[in-house]
Amino acid sequence: MNIYVLLKRTFDTEERITISGGRINEDGAEFIINPYDEYAVEEAIQVRDEHGGEVTVVTVGGEDAEKQLRTALAMGADKAVLINIEDDLDVTDQYTTAKIIATYLGDKEPDLILAGNVAIDNGTGQVGPRVADLLGIPYITTITDLKIDGDKVTVVKDVEGDEETIETTLPLLVTAQQGLNEPRYPSLPGIMKAKKKPLDELELDDLDLDEDDVEAKTKTIEVFLPPAKSAGKVLEGELDDQVKELVSLLHNEAKVI
């Protein structure tokens, strides 16, 4: 089976994030594999181990993303592809990324493509579906289970906490939701082997794409941090009074009901 994983390098949102010059400060930030993409990598490895084939992880980004690709290789992926846009593009959006990936995958005849449900940085959840759309194959987002039997695929999709079981066929694109699996730690032999596995680097030119072809469709007007959390309020007094006060606060101050 010809399996592809779309993987994004992103900053760790568990670390403190700062902004300077309208951009997220990359100095001192910790970078990781987007956690949802980690589920995708894990699932891809499991599918390959069960059904045979090859797992290729693909990322669109810069030189620095090699680390995250190597980590995926150490986990057990077979090959990695870095589509390096560092020198070609300043501004990108989900359209850019999807167009590049779809162009790359155009002649690869993938059976299964796995992506993360969302990237925790921009959180749009668009790249997976857009790629599937451009390739003209079906897609299912936020999956929590995947079973493949020949051409037949049975998927459990998370729908706002509920479950929906869907049957479909390959080729297919799915995006991974938390709960799909427990991503493995790279093993030591995996780490030692990762460097010897193929990691190809491509640029827009290699895909016969011009900057214009992939120009972002959106504009970033401003980047800002969420407002600092103000101290909470502890209500006191009789329980009945507290409930009344809470309702009134929710009405008049927070204006949520």
Place this chain on the structure above:
Amino acid sequence: MNWDLTSEQELIKKTIREFAKEEVAKGAIERDRSKKFPQEIFQKLAKLGMMGLPFPEKYGGGGSDTISFAIVVEELSKACASTGITYSAHISLGAAPINMFGTEEQKEKYLLPLCTGESLGAFGLTEPEAGSDAGGTQTTAIEEGDSFIINGNKCFITNASYAKFLALTAVTNRKEEKKEITAIIVPTDADGFTIIDNYEKMGLNASNTTELVLENVKVPQENVLGKRGEGFKQFLITLDGGRIGIGAMAVGIAQAAYEKSLNYAKKRKQFGKSLSKFQAIQFKLADMAMKLELARNMVYKAAWLKDQGRPFTKEAAMCKLYASEICMEVTSQAVQIHGGYGYMRDYEVERYMRDAKLLEIGEGTSEVQRMVIARQIGC
């Protein structure tokens, strides 16, 4: 000169750091209290291929290096020093001598199950009457046909309850004043071999520290590790490597103490200000950060020299001595910065301080390290 870790070392660090955070840190307070050995953690480490990290792939090892070993020991010890010492002793005291001195057959028979984690590694050197003066071994191994009959006691032996076999030192001959010391591999289920696990320790409570009692334990002569009579030389070389492990443990514990202290000092307010705004506290934290940096650099340097195949006896002693002493200082100051809370178990810094003390004692006390350095610089 290059201060960067290789991409493998970098990835090992990231992986083990995450593993330690998710799998090791959680139960550390409880294990300190219950003294429960972290067996599941070692099963998981075995699954990750970590138990044979620096040894050849031929024997099931990971083919990695000493710097990576130091990184793994540091990260495990940062989460739980009992886990750290278990791992460090397994690799550097248990498996390393078999890798360095064992015959081909011994490596296949003993190194392999150590690398897969089927057995933990242990090394029996210290005796009730032979600690710093490890050459003072009184355990005897008397030839009988093609066997040795071993009698004696060992004390403070790490990991023995979880080892299927271990190398221990014994006197195999005596020529006038001179003892012939030989390291012999003894299966722990041999008749007459008792392992007692009932010390009440100051710290490292979840690690396994044992007494060994050998009464007429019979082993074939082929169990001599490497060559007969080389036991003394072998354990000196083994301890050189082990000291890098102790240095790395010290860096890990001190790092944990420092991070906890810095966080606490920023959050805790007295006199209307964060503790971190008081210069007295700032200076403590600055000293901690500096000592840690220096200790880690020294550990890495000793490990690097070993990986390059260069002499590293002096540097190993220096890294062990310096790192363990600053670890004691840093953990003590960490308790100080936490005030009364630091004295309480839930804040963890008091455990760091108790765990740290062993590092100034095990694998050669601080005094012994100074003796080693003095000898190395030509005193």
